[in-house]
Amino acid sequence: MIQALILAAAMATAAPTPSGPTFKIEHPSATHPGEEEVAPYAASPANAGAVEFEGDALWKAFHEKAGVDRVVDDLVDRSLANPAISDIFKSHDMVRLRRTLKEQFCYLLNGPCDYSGRDMKAAHKDMGLQNTDFNILVEELQAAMDHEKIGFRDQNRFLAKLAPMQRQAVER
Amino acid sequence: MRALSAALLGASLVVGAHAAQADELRPGGKLLLTQGVSNVEGAAGGGIASWALISGYETRDGIGGNLHATYVNLPDYEFRAVGGAVGFRDRVELSYTRQDFDTGATGAKLGLGSGFTFHQDVVGAKLRVLGDAVYNQDSWVPQVAVGAQYKKADRGAVIGLLGGKHDSGVDWYVAATKVLLDQSLVLSGAVRATKANQTGLLGFGGNKHDGYQAEFEGSAALLLTRKIAVGVEYRTKPDNLAGLKENNWADAFVAYAINKTVSVTAAYVDLGEIATFKGQRGVYLSLQAGF
Structure with a gap:
């Protein structure tokens, strides 16, 4: 970064x-x-870090574009309000983060979006993230998905897409 | 550009401050229930099976641990266990558990005296050797751990009379555990090399057989919510003592993580025949507290 x-x-x-x-x-x-x-940088769908879902079941489970946008905004708001990880975002462009996260989620859920952001390695470079930070973010995402009333099993299917990104995001 | 440079300088300072804390130890951080629960031998697992997960809510950046108390009420016996486990950097698990196998009124029928109780100390070590059960969702490779348990039973004389050869022994095991997040499933299997009779409470090796045997432990659990998992387990066991038949074990369990400190496991267990008394089926309850 x-x-x-x-x-x-x-x-x-x-x-x-x-x-x-x-x-x-x-x-x-x-x-x-x-x-x-x-x-x-070269924009590519591969930068999203995972292959998108097939079919529209997950896209619908997340209440499509409006739902995904709410989940991302809620996730970012919760993360900024959580003193355990809020410092990580201090020098971060939050406008861009919200946009690229919404794109990434929409793309992975097989919604009508392209992901225009950087790959997961580049996007998390020099943030110094530990596993704990990654997991706290997962917990905030779970809270945001609960708030959007997304079913537990659908949440897990989505988290299964995101989980391997730990290898690129966590640096220490 | 000047504003950008200033921003860069500020950002560099923030990054520098972060780098300085590179080796800080942080407790906690694992996701709820992803440490399993303490099993009857004190290792992280299900109720009767050992898993490849490491006890405690620590990640690779810290230390975690648990204390547990377990109670099993059977038709003719009572089983109790109390112990603790420490996890280092989600890599190494060290555990100690004290087991009591109380024959109660059955002790008199066995000629041991009413309330005769077998005790056993179990000291365990487990090392995660590869994989990550939670993160590697893009691969079939499970988390794999190897473990050893030194077990010392206290009723050597009685064990000898029952046909047992030793009052202590070492179990060796390799366990593989995988969380299949897209199915909300947890699958785990382990192979244990053991001579233990009824996990060692009735000694090690016997007049029928006195060598190591490979036994299997398997678990399948469904995650219902972040806090609740339900599952079934199966564990095969040696049958070393002539005249004292030993059966494989099975259970169906519910594990409930109240929060990241306390969890409760309840199960219905079928322990088969123990010391000539058949049909030892009953309720298993385990309380675990840790960090």
Whole structure:
């Protein structure tokens, strides 16, 4: 994350054209107002870290787009309110996080979305996450899914998609 | 750009502060019920089977542990166990359990005297050797652990009269456990090399057979909620003593994690024939507290 920002900053400083706006168009974030710049990267569905579900059962179980958006917003709000993990988000672009998480969840649940974010390794780089942090986030997600009244077994099917991301997200 | 540079400097400081805490020990952190429960021999498992999970709610970054008290009421006997287990970095589990097998009124019928009680100390060690039961949902590979249990029974003289060869022994086992999250299932199997008669309470080896035998322990559990799992278990056992038939064990259980400190396991167990008394079926209750 930080390296990416430094790289972006270095590239921006070295850019021959002084006008910021023209340069920004080359950045994925430029199409998303309110987000900080990130270094260019190749967007790919593979970045979502798992293969999407088949069929629409899970998408419906999560109450489609509106439900997924509520779950992600609730997850982020709960995480920011949890002193055990809130510090992790301090230097983070929360606007971008909410958007890319919504995209990722929507994509994995086989909703009509593409994931435009970075891969799980790059997205969690230098956050220094421990297993405990990962699991606390899972618990907050479970609470958010409970609040959305998503069935326990459907929650677990979704968590089965996310669980292997522990290997990329947890660094220490 | 100046604002961005300032932001970068601030961010670098935050990252630096994080790196400085790289080796901090953190207790807790495992997800609810993903440490199993303390079984009759004190290892993390189900009720009668040993699992590859490591006791305690710690992750690889900390230390956890549990105390447990277990009670089984059978038609002709009573079984009690009290013990504790410590988990280090979700890698190593050390456990100790004291078992009492109380013959009650049956003791008189056996010629041992009313209330005659067999005791056994079980010291266990378990090492997780590969896999992760919870995270690796994209692979069939289970969490695998190897374990050893040193068992010392206290009624050597009586054990000798019953045909038992030794009053202590070591069990060796390898266990494989997998949480199939997309099915909300937990499956576990273990192979145990043992000479133990009734897990060792009636000694080790016997007049019929005195070598190590490979025995199987299997569990299947369904996660109903985050706090409740229901399941069945089966455990095969040696049959070393002439005249004292020993049967395989089975149970159906409910494990309820009230929170990350306390959990309760209730089961209906079928322990078959024990010391000539058949049909030892009854209720198993276990209370566990830890962190």
